[in-house]
Amino acid sequence: MFLPDLNEILAGVATARLYGLAALLLICGACVLQVVIWRQKSAKYQQIPGPFLARWTSLWLTYHAYRGRRYKAVHAAHMRYGVLVRIAPNHISVASPDALSIIYGQGSRAPAKSPFYDSFVCNGKPSIFSTRDRQEHSAKRRIVSHAFSSSALQEFIPLIHSTIGDFTQRMDEFCNNAEYFDALLWFNYLAFDVLSDLAFGERIGMLKQGSDLVEIERPDGSTAHENAIALVDEREHLAAIVGIHPVLQVAVRWLPFLSGSKATSGLEDLARRQVLKRLSTGANRNDILGKLIAAHGWDLRPPTSDEVAELTAEAVTLLIAGSDTTSNSIAVILHYIATHPRVYKKILELLLEASSGRNEITYEQVKDVPYLQATINEGVRLHSTTAIGLHRSAPPGGLVCCGHFFPEGTELSVPAWTIGHDPQVWGDPDTFRPERWLEGKENRQYLLAFGKGPRACIGQNLANIEMALVLSTILLRYNVEVKSQKLETTEGFMHKPLDCWIRLSLR
Ligand code: HEM
Numbered sequence: 049m050f051l052p053d054l055n056e057i058l059a060g061v062a063t064a065r066l067y068g069l070a071a072l073l074l075i076c077g078a079c080v081l082q083v084v085i086w087r088q089k090s091a092k093y094q095q096i097p098g099p100f101l102a103r104w105t106s107l108w109l110t111y112h113a114y115r116g117r118r119y120k121a122v123h124a125a126h127m128r129y130g131v132l133v134r135i136a137p138n139h140i141s142v143a144s145p146d147a148l149s150i151i152y153g154q155g156s157r158a159p160a161k162s163p164f165y166d167s168f169v170c171n172g173k174p175s176i177f178s179t180r181d182r183q184e185h186s187a188k189r190r191i192v193s194h195a196f197s198s199s200a201l202q203e204f205i206p207l208i209h210s211t212i213g214d215f216t217q218r219m220d221e222f223c224n225n226a227e228y229f230d231a232l233l234w235f236n237y238l239a240f241d242v243l244s245d246l247a248f249g250e251r252i253g254m255l256k257q258g259s260d261l262v263e264i265e266r267p268d269g270s271t272a273h274e275n276a277i278a279l280v281d282e283r284e285h286l287a288a289i290v291g292i293h294p295v296l297q298v299a300v301r302w303l304p305f306l307s308g309s310k311a312t313s314g315l316e317d318l319a320r321r322q323v324l325k326r327l328s329t330g331a332n333r334n335d336i337l338g339k340l341i342a343a344h345g346w347d348l349r350p351p352t353s354d355e356v357a358e359l360t361a362e363a364v365t366l367l368i369a370g371s372d373t374t375s376n377s378i379a380v381i382l383h384y385i386a387t388h389p390r391v392y393k394k395i396l397e398l399l400l401e402a403s404s405g406r407n408e409i410t411y412e413q414v415k416d417v418p419y420l421q422a423t424i425n426e427g428v429r430l431h432s433t434t435a436i437g438l439h440r441s442a443p444p445g446g447l448v449c450c451g452h453f454f455p456e457g458t459e460l461s462v463p464a465w466t467i468g469h470d471p472q473v474w475g476d477p478d479t480f481r482p483e484r485w486l487e488g489k490e491n492r493q494y495l496l497a498f499g500k501g502p503r504a505c506i507g508q509n510l511a512n513i514e515m516a517l518v519l520s521t522i523l524l525r526y527n528v529e530v531k532s533q534k535l536e537t538t539e540g541f542m543h544k545p546l547d548c549w550i551r552l553s554l555r
Contacts, residue, residue, distance in 0.1 A: 140459070153501055208514055231382070231549070283368065381431075399420070424515050424519070438503075
């Protein structure tokens, strides 16, 4: 029998300890360095209160991001310290609706995205989401917006319907056994299938296979099967943590074995395969990648390897930005509807009226039910799909916000959860009341689920169409019962439910 050599084991333990010690020294060194640097710089923020640790080091914010509870910690800090809170040495959170037009405003002096977004850069190539340079972003946004124009959305609707057909087939099977099941998984499969169909011209096929396992190639050339949903979750969580501190961004590059780093390379590989496949089938331009290829003229000449990497970065962004955001929101909104019988009854009556009593509905019919869109808005507001404050940097020359001057480079954010639950804005912020969206338009500007200003979500209209079609189909076709009145949640970059157990029966 093979017995490991004791010396070998001891040597292994010693090496592991050495690496651990080196990592600890690196982190401590970074913290000490940061305290020294910020002792000189922090005089300008001295009068702004905040948790003691947060005034000296980013560890306070990093810790809460790691635990998936950053929005709660920042909200509690605002309740204690007021509108302006120092949540990291160089980062001021501003919990005022008036700050939105300044921090997320338009125009040449508007703040750009901060270095936080470098943690989302894929393979050294910033995408429309992660690029910080304002001009570079405008150029990318001009190109990508073609793929989300209203005529493009019209082309997408039949494809979404067709994937919803796969979804109802699987849901009908759940009706037969009358057991509770975790619908969040199935909303994820649905959103991945819709997204891959629209973006890459073919469905990954998660609904049909009843699983999110995808084949990816590791950097060493071996292949493996990974859960795509976990890859997105881990990558998003890691980016939301390491984005807070540049030292962590560097450290992560040295630690490829971290699950988040592995997730990043897994997603990159998944996206690269789709891009290469898409480039080799050049004729069809109707999917999002096809439109990007055509807009760059890469259908007329083959893209260079650098340009392929650029396209891959956009494909990774689409995978991450367009999949679990939509599925998590669908789960949350359905849960709110099912736990609020008054809303459930009202919305079902309106949908039945719009569909002339049938259990299927078209988008033409759905869009004539404003109460459905109001319910979607209310769901993403109350849950706060985007709950953290989105990071921006004060521009050259600094800026004035809420009576304070913030010098160039100050990191600023408006905490989305806090604004979404501000009684001054919403009156009864903790109540699920879709009617508030039909009473006047003045509050719409405070809905932060899709971001704000020039960097607001480019897929918002697409997401609203998909959510409206999926929710109306479910409500018309099934009776929905939830297992628990409360959804447990966590937070990476987005705020998401951990599961959503429901039981369905045919209506
Ligand atoms: C309910 C679903 C969705 C939510 C809640 C959501 C939320 C957001 C938010 C908050 C931002 C701004 C992030 C920031 O400023 O840092 C954003 C940006 C973005 N989203 Fe979405 N999103 C959703 C669906 C989608 C879909 C379906 C797509 C595409 C298929 C998409 C693509 C993008 C892109 C490309 C950006 C970057 C835009 C830019 O920087 O110009 N999103 N999204």
